[in-house]
Amino acid sequence: MKLYRRTFTKLSILSGTGALVLPACQGEPPAMGEAAKLTPDERVLIERFAEVYIPTAGTNLKPLAEVPYLDNIDRILERLDGATLDEVHTGLKLFDYGSIVLGFHLTRFGNLSPEDRLEYIIDWTHGGETQRAIAGVLKSFVAFGYWQDVGAAQRVGYQGPVSDEAKIVSLGNAPMPVDQAQPETPT
Amino acid sequence: MTDVPQIEEPAQPVLRVQTPDEVPAAGLKLDADVVIIGSGASGAVTAYELSQRGAKVVVLEAGPYVPSSRFTERLAGAFDQLYEDGGKQTNKSGDMVVLQGSCLGGSTVINAAVCFRAPDAVLESWGQNFGLDNLSPTAMAPYFDKVEKNLHIHPNGPHELNLNGRLISDGAKRLDIPTAPASRNIKHCALTGHCLSGCKTERKQSMLVTYLPWASELGATILSGTRAESFEVNNGRITEVHAVATDAEGVQKAVDVKAGLVVVAAGAIQTPLLFQKAGLGNSSGLVGSNFACHPSTAMLGEHPDDVYCWLGATISTYAGNIEDPKEGSYLLEAGFMGPLSMSTASDGGVGKEYVEFVEKSKKYLGAVTLIHDHNVGRVYWDNGRKRIDYNLDDRDFPSLQAAFRAAAKIYFAAGAKRVYLPTTRRTVIERADEVDSVINSLENGKHLYKLTSYHPQGTMRMGKNPKASVVGPDGKVHGLDNVYVVDASVFPTTLLVNPQETVYAMATYLSEGIGARG
Numbered sequence: 001m002k003l004y005r006r007t008f009t010k011l012s013i014l015s016g017t018g019a020l021v022l023p024a025c026q027g028e029p030p031a032m033g034e035a036a037k038l039t040p041d042e043r044v045l046i047e048r049f050a051e052v053y054i055p056t057a058g059t060n061l062k063p064l065a066e067v068p069y070l071d072n073i074d075r076i077l078e079r080l081d082g083a084t085l086d087e088v089h090t091g092l093k094l095f096d097y098g099s100i101v102l103g104f105h106l107t108r109f110g111n112l113s114p115e116d117r118l119e120y121i122i123d124w125t126h127g128g129e130t131q132r133a134i135a136g137v138l139k140s141f142v143a144f145g146y147w148q149d150v151g152a153a154q155r156v157g158y159q160g161p162v163s164d165e166a167k168i169v170s171l172g173n174a175p176m177p178v179d180q181a182q183p184e185t186p187t
Numbered sequence: 188m189t190d191v192p193q194i195e196e197p198a199q200p201v202l203r204v205q206t207p208d209e210v211p212a213a214g215l216k217l218d219a220d221v222v223i224i225g226s227g228a229s230g231a232v233t234a235y236e237l238s239q240r241g242a243k244v245v246v247l248e249a250g251p252y253v254p255s256s257r258f259t260e261r262l263a264g265a266f267d268q269l270y271e272d273g274g275k276q277t278n279k280s281g282d283m284v285v286l287q288g289s290c291l292g293g294s295t296v297i298n299a300a301v302c303f304r305a306p307d308a309v310l311e312s313w314g315q316n317f318g319l320d321n322l323s324p325t326a327m328a329p330y331f332d333k334v335e336k337n338l339h340i341h342p343n344g345p346h347e348l349n350l351n352g353r354l355i356s357d358g359a360k361r362l363d364i365p366t367a368p369a370s371r372n373i374k375h376c377a378l379t380g381h382c383l384s385g386c387k388t389e390r391k392q393s394m395l396v397t398y399l400p401w402a403s404e405l406g407a408t409i410l411s412g413t414r415a416e417s418f419e420v421n422n423g424r425i426t427e428v429h430a431v432a433t434d435a436e437g438v439q440k441a442v443d444v445k446a447g448l449v450v451v452a453a454g455a456i457q458t459p460l461l462f463q464k465a466g467l468g469n470s471s472g473l474v475g476s477n478f479a480c481h482p483s484t485a486m487l488g489e490h491p492d493d494v495y496c497w498l499g500a501t502i503s504t505y506a507g508n509i510e511d512p513k514e515g516s517y518l519l520e521a522g523f524m525g526p527l528s529m530s531t532a533s534d535g536g537v538g539k540e541y542v543e544f545v546e547k548s549k550k551y552l553g554a555v556t557l558i559h560d561h562n563v564g565r566v567y568w569d570n571g572r573k574r575i576d577y578n579l580d581d582r583d584f585p586s587l588q589a590a591f592r593a594a595a596k597i598y599f600a601a602g603a604k605r606v607y608l609p610t611t612r613r614t615v616i617e618r619a620d621e622v623d624s625v626i627n628s629l630e631n632g633k634h635l636y637k638l639t640s641y642h643p644q645g646t647m648r649m650g651k652n653p654k655a656s657v658v659g660p661d662g663k664v665h666g667l668d669n670v671y672v673v674d675a676s677v678f679p680t681t682l683l684v685n686p687q688e689t690v691y692a693m694a695t696y697l698s699e700g701i702g703a704r705g
Contacts, residue, residue, distance in 0.1 A: 054545075078273075170256070172389055175200070
């Protein structure tokens with residue numbers, strides 16, 4: 001384990017590990033017109049990530065399988081500009097394939113045991129700037145995709161939308177300021 | 188049976204908006220006295236004030252017109268519907284989200300309605316350091332008075348203070364930290380806690396339900412979904428603004444507005460980008476420089492009781508010394524959103540640890556931290572890509588630590604069992620006597636803190652010296668005869684406090700000068 005942690009702290013993802021890992025990446029690039037969605041590989045990666053990040057089994061939380069968090073993440077990607085989207089795809093690939101080298105797992109993130117996946121996420125959270133950034137993006141994506149589901153949020157006491165259900169009336173536009181109303185047009 | 192007395196309601200002005208679908212395919216050519224780019228806090232106020240003075244006004248808003256009835260009270264949906272870049276606008280490093288409204292009414296539609304006057308010490312420093320004696324506290328007071336009256340700005344009443352706000356204020360009092368109910372521009376608040384998703388029942392007095400309908404009632408033409416792209420310039424004057432309206436089918440239609448005066452009110456990010464794109468107004472070389480943003484975090488403290496910090500007024504109380512912002516100044520605002528925000532604002536760990544963290548959501552005290560940061564950032568184009576180059580400066584890091592320290596101590600004083608710091612690596616303080624040592628050990632760096640900015644400012648600095656500023660004391664862009672900037676980009680320094688009221692007051696003041704040009 002010491003070697004594993006030391007490897008993490010000493011490698012710079014972009015200048016070192018990235019150069020080692022990227023040539024080994026076998027995943028297909030996103031097809032034209034589909035770049036604003038998760039690729040099939042990325043969907044698997046995020047599923048494996050979410051399973052250990054939010055282990056809902058045996059808890060009061062809404063089961064992950066009942067929340068369309070992957071589709072919700074797709075909607076995040078749809079709003080990113082092309083350059084940022086490219087960075088996201090690259091970051092996810094680095095995370096996915098990084099486990100081949102980092103920790104000497106010799107396999108992709110999705111193939112790791114749940115315990116190793118958890119350890120891997122923690123190590124990236126405590127890693128260099130780029131590792132922290134990528135781990136942060138993944139956590140944010142999953143949290144954002146999961147918690148925007150009203151049913152999931154209600155399980156922890158959040159009420160969700162209320163105005164329609166409670167039939168709270170709208171006040172409408174504010175009246176013109178009384179002492180500044182438009183002078184009446186002379187007739 | 189006696190007759191029930193009828194209360195005569197004042198007539199409600201109607202907001203008339205021309206959406207891109209209503210722009211003819213052949214485009215639109217308009218003539219106006221004044222064209223205003225942007226419909227947020229400053230654009231809307233300017234539109235009304237100049238319309239009130241008889242000017243023929245056209246307002247161009249790049250974002251869509253979303254009537255309040257379509258607000259969803261779901262934050263994620265609101266990001267898509269109402270926020271710049273779907274709520275995904277970040278700094279260049281990607282470690283700070285910069286939230287801005289991108290809709291008719293701008294950020295006033297999606298803010299927490301918190302209002303403060305600019306601290307006197309800040310306005311006085313602008314006079315001393317930037318020659319802006321015209322903005323002294325005494326000079327600005329009537330404008331603050333006016334917008335406070337128009338927008339129903341008032342301190343939260345006792346019924347608007349939720350348990351979260353009361354506990355945080357109680358904790359602050361025990362530590363002799365100044366605290367008070369926050370003031371908000373709201374009328375008969377329904378206490379739904381959904382301010383950041385837009386006020387569905389039109390109680391928040393945003394520009395969407397106040398100054399824009401008022402301007403519309405006075406004859407202003409308001410176009411939504413219409414982005415100003417370029418200018419026609421002759422002899423130091425912008426004579427025509429070229430904009431593009433994009434309809435629901437994605438068809439782009441030209442909207443050209445000829446006007447005697449141009450007022451830019453697109454906010455501290457879009458305003459400098461527009462000037463940079465046009466290559467205008469940059470004789471000082473400072474367009475886009477001096478960006479600052481009150482980098483904010485959200486702190487959680489686990490309380491033994493059910494607090495439900497998201498219920499009630501989105502921000503109910505505040506704590507901190509805001510009278511005289513200086514190095515190390517901070518402001519804490521009691522309030523929080525639901526579990527989505529909690530998970531993105533704090534690192535609750537992973538696996539079982541994370542599940543335990545979120546299952547306690549209703550137990551958390553929550554407050555937003557703001558600091559009085561230095562103007563160290565820059566907004567610019569990078570091969571067609573918008574860039575906000577801003578990182579927390581080492582000089583500002585002690586302020587962030589001071590905010591963490593104050594919030595943590597307040598939470599413990601209010602009875603919290605533990606405190607979660609807004610770090611990207613899970614950091615939990617278990618006891619009050621650990622607060623100083625844990626927070627003193629923190630270091631500044633990228634991707635170490637969960638930062639959000641709600642208050643971009645400073646990229647079109649106002650000042651008397653044309654070599655050290657972009658606009659003059661009257662808001663006129665140096666070197667251009669008929670072009671004004673009236674939004675928060677003109678602030679020479681940050682305020683520490685939420686800027687919206689100062690933007691309203693400043694736009695009211697600047698409109699007087701603009702209107703006087705006839």
